[in-house]
Amino acid sequence: MTTSLEKAPTGPAPTHDGRRIGPLVYIGGGIVVLVAIVGVISFFWTPYDPGFTDTSLAKAGPGVGGHLLGTDRLGRDIASLLMAGARTTLYVGIVAVGIAALVGTPLGILAAMVPRRWSEFLMRGTDIMLAFPALLLALMFAAIWGGGITTSMLAIGIASIPSFIRVVRAGALVVLAQDYIPAARVAGRRPFAIAWTHVLPNVLGLVIVQASVSYAIAILAEAGLSYLGFGAGLTTASWGLMLQESQVTLGTDPLITVWPAAAIALAVVGFNLLGDGLRDRFDPRLAGR
Amino acid sequence: MLRRLGIRTLVLLASVLVASIIDFLVMAVVPGSPAQVTLGIGATPDAVAELEQQMGLNRALPVQYLDWIGGVVRGDFGNSYSSRQPISADLLDRFSVTLWLVLGGMILSLLIAIPLGVIAAVRHRKLSGILISGVSQVGVAIPAFLAGLLLVSFFALRWGWFPPNGYVVPADDPVQFVRHLALPWIALGVVQGAVLTRYVRSAVLDEMGQDYLRTARSKGLRPLQALMRHGLRNAAVPVLTVLGVQLVTLMIGAVVIERVFTIPGIGSMLTDAVANRDLITVQGIVFVLVVFALLVSFLVDVLYLAIDPRLRTR
Numbered sequence: 068m069t070t071s072l073e074k075a076p077t078g079p080a081p082t083h084d085g086r087r088i089g090p091l092v093y094i095g096g097g098i099v100v101l102v103a104i105v106g107v108i109s110f111f112w113t114p115y116d117p118g119f120t121d122t123s124l125a126k127a128g129p130g131v132g133g134h135l136l137g138t139d140r141l142g143r144d145i146a147s148l149l150m151a152g153a154r155t156t157l158y159v160g161i162v163a164v165g166i167a168a169l170v171g172t173p174l175g176i177l178a179a180m181v182p183r184r185w186s187e188f189l190m191r192g193t194d195i196m197l198a199f200p201a202l203l204l205a206l207m208f209a210a211i212w213g214g215g216i217t218t219s220m221l222a223i224g225i226a227s228i229p230s231f232i233r234v235v236r237a238g239a240l241v242v243l244a245q246d247y248i249p250a251a252r253v254a255g256r257r258p259f260a261i262a263w264t265h266v267l268p269n270v271l272g273l274v275i276v277q278a279s280v281s282y283a284i285a286i287l288a289e290a291g292l293s294y295l296g297f298g299a300g301l302t303t304a305s306w307g308l309m310l311q312e313s314q315v316t317l318g319t320d321p322l323i324t325v326w327p328a329a330a331i332a333l334a335v336v337g338f339n340l341l342g343d344g345l346r347d348r349f350d351p352r353l354a355g356r
Numbered sequence: 357m358l359r360r361l362g363i364r365t366l367v368l369l370a371s372v373l374v375a376s377i378i379d380f381l382v383m384a385v386v387p388g389s390p391a392q393v394t395l396g397i398g399a400t401p402d403a404v405a406e407l408e409q410q411m412g413l414n415r416a417l418p419v420q421y422l423d424w425i426g427g428v429v430r431g432d433f434g435n436s437y438s439s440r441q442p443i444s445a446d447l448l449d450r451f452s453v454t455l456w457l458v459l460g461g462m463i464l465s466l467l468i469a470i471p472l473g474v475i476a477a478v479r480h481r482k483l484s485g486i487l488i489s490g491v492s493q494v495g496v497a498i499p500a501f502l503a504g505l506l507l508v509s510f511f512a513l514r515w516g517w518f519p520p521n522g523y524v525v526p527a528d529d530p531v532q533f534v535r536h537l538a539l540p541w542i543a544l545g546v547v548q549g550a551v552l553t554r555y556v557r558s559a560v561l562d563e564m565g566q567d568y569l570r571t572a573r574s575k576g577l578r579p580l581q582a583l584m585r586h587g588l589r590n591a592a593v594p595v596l597t598v599l600g601v602q603l604v605t606l607m608i609g610a611v612v613i614e615r616v617f618t619i620p621g622i623g624s625m626l627t628d629a630v631a632n633r634d635l636i637t638v639q640g641i642v643f644v645l646v647v648f649a650l651l652v653s654f655l656v657d658v659l660y661l662a663i664d665p666r667l668r669t670r
Contacts, residue, residue, distance in 0.1 A: 208382075310502075332498050
């Protein structure tokens with residue numbers, strides 16, 4: 068399945084001249100910033116305490132009793148839960164994507180610079196790792212250590228490493244085919260220096276694109292895991308957990324399910340749009356289109 | 357051609373071997389021992405030691421691995437730690453349920469994505485094409501299990517058109533089988549169909565710019581005719597990759613969808629085993645799912661050879 072990536076080194080030079088940032092970046096970036104701001108605000112202020120239960124006012128509709136989006140079946144304020152859930156989403160995503168980028172980027176550059184048989188070995192390794200997607204790896208970890216935010220983040224992060232390796236390697240191959248690379252070699256620069264000063268800065272754009280895409284995947288994986296009961300603990304606010312708890316009232320009060328569902332979808336759209344928009348700007352294979 | 361096929365088969369076998377070792381090792385690093393996990397924290401050291409003896413856990417790791425993989429090759433996945441029953445029979449039943457679920461969703465997504473993707477590409481400057489692209493973007497954002505929850509809420513619980521959950525074996529009652537799987541199929545099919553529509557559209561758009569299609573049109577074929585007769589085979593190559601990835605995604609995603617609809621497939625078997633800390637069952641199910649993923653990627657590569665004659669000569 069790697070055929071399309073193998074063509075990379077013969078592509079056009081990675082010039083970004085004349086390629087502007089499109090509207091997708093602003094829309095997607097706006098959504099991402101909104102989620103981030105809401106998550107940060109939730110540390111200092113939420114309309115109600117997200118853990119406060121008021122059974123006398125359970126399953127209230129939007130606006131009833133001062134609850135902007137209503138309350139869930141335990142009488143907790145949905146708007147406050149959503150705000151605190153944004154925090155969990157951001158936290159899980161940052162750690163998971165951070166792990167993947169920090170491990171995957173150097174490995175991807177390495178795969179582009181080492182002799183062919185070593186890179187072949189490394190790429191076969193990523194093929195096998197791709198057979199262990201985030202959800203599956205997280206369930207394996209949950210079986211061993213029990214569920215929880217930490218095991219989820221770790222599993223999602225490890226499972227996202229292969230896509231970083233692939234994307235970075237493809238980008239690095241394009242950079243390494245440039246004329247200034249042999250020039251730098253002739254000038255006596257060591258491979259590590261070439262990787263650090265020439266390759267890394269030129270693939271950073273691709274890393275950011277991949278981070279955005281992986282972030283969307285991490286949000287979905289966290290929501291799925293929390294929904295299954297292997298993610299966030301019962302005392303942590305999480306959109307996936309809200310979905311799970313709302314399933315009891317699905318027949319009578321579907322709105323309680325719609326809110327966290329909409330929050331998840333919005334955050335995923337935001338990161339996907341941001342990734343798509345940035346790819347138009349940064350991917351050397353799309354240059355000149 | 358045969359040489360390529362042979363090499364690819366060897367790669368598949370080696371990948372399965374490595375994956376099985378990863379699967380085994382990850383499950384073997386459990387703190388304490390599986391016997392401890394099975395008996396709970398309050399168990400006496402003697403009881404743990406006795407159970408370890410029974411489970412064969414006091415042997416060296418390579419011996420344990422060879423014993424396990426040797427059984428798997430013969431179709432014996434061992435006995436569950438929690439129920440003490442053989443895993444294999446259950447595994448096969450559950451896998452077939454999930455296969456019905458996933459294949460149904462897959463077929464539906466193809467029925468949606470191919471016509472819509474082609475129309476969106478052919479009419480990409482007209483309103484209908486732009487509309488299809490826009491709607492598919494929304495579908496991409498909604499994971500199947502969210503769609504499933506909302507479908508259950510309205511079509512099952514509110515209007516009662518379909519049963520909200522459960523599963524009926526097709527041989528017992530085909531009509532009830534379809535009624536029970538209709539909502540999960542729609543949830544999977546519409547969401548995956550939306551994703552696939554975008555790939556079909558861009559693959560067809562890529563082909564439409566090619567010289568050979570201009571030639572075909574200059575002999576008098578209409579745009580859609582030229583595309584149907586010459587372009588689709590070429591556009592199928594990138595779409596096939598996505599299809600393979602999607603099939604694997606659906607299989608893993610079944611874990612969540614099966615919880616939404618309480619379908620007794622391999623996904624719910626996995627979540628039950630994880631909740632029970634039934635490590636040997638988890639190990640077996642993970643192996644089956646990983647082999648499935650590797651097999652799909654193998655089949656996609658083989659299908660490339662069938663579709664694209666240029667690859668055969670290299």
